[in-house]
Amino acid sequence: MKVDQALRAICSTGKGRCWYCDAKLPHAREAIQTGWDVQRIDQHPVASIILVCPTCLQLKAELGEAGFLRNLSLRVTSVTC
Numbered sequence: 877m878k879v880d881q882a883l884r885a886i887c888s889t890g891k892g893r894c895w896y897c898d899a900k901l902p903h904a905r906e907a908i909q910t911g912w913d914v915q916r917i918d919q920h921p922v923a924s925i926i927l928v929c930p931t932c933l934q935l936k937a938e939l940g941e942a943g944f945l946r947n948l949s950l951r952v953t954s955v956t957c
């Protein structure tokens with residue numbers, strides 16, 4: 877799967893959002909330039925393809941998968957409280 881092709885396809889629906897932080901997907905060209913990623917999640921029952929914004933990609937790289945998810949759930953909790 878080509879990431880830029882997938883980004884264009886998702887952009888054309890106008891519904892693209894980061895799977896983790898809910899950031900809105902910008903226009904296709906901007907998304908490709910800023911480094912949005914499209915990843916496969918095979919375990920997920922419904923969506924097999926997710927979008928990840930550059931901020932979350934970087935955080936994930938810095939913290940590792942487990943640390944990133946912990947950080948994310950803390951953020952989500954603080955937002956809803």
Ligand SMILES: [Zn+2]
Nearest residue numbers: 894897929932
């Ligand atoms: Zn994000």
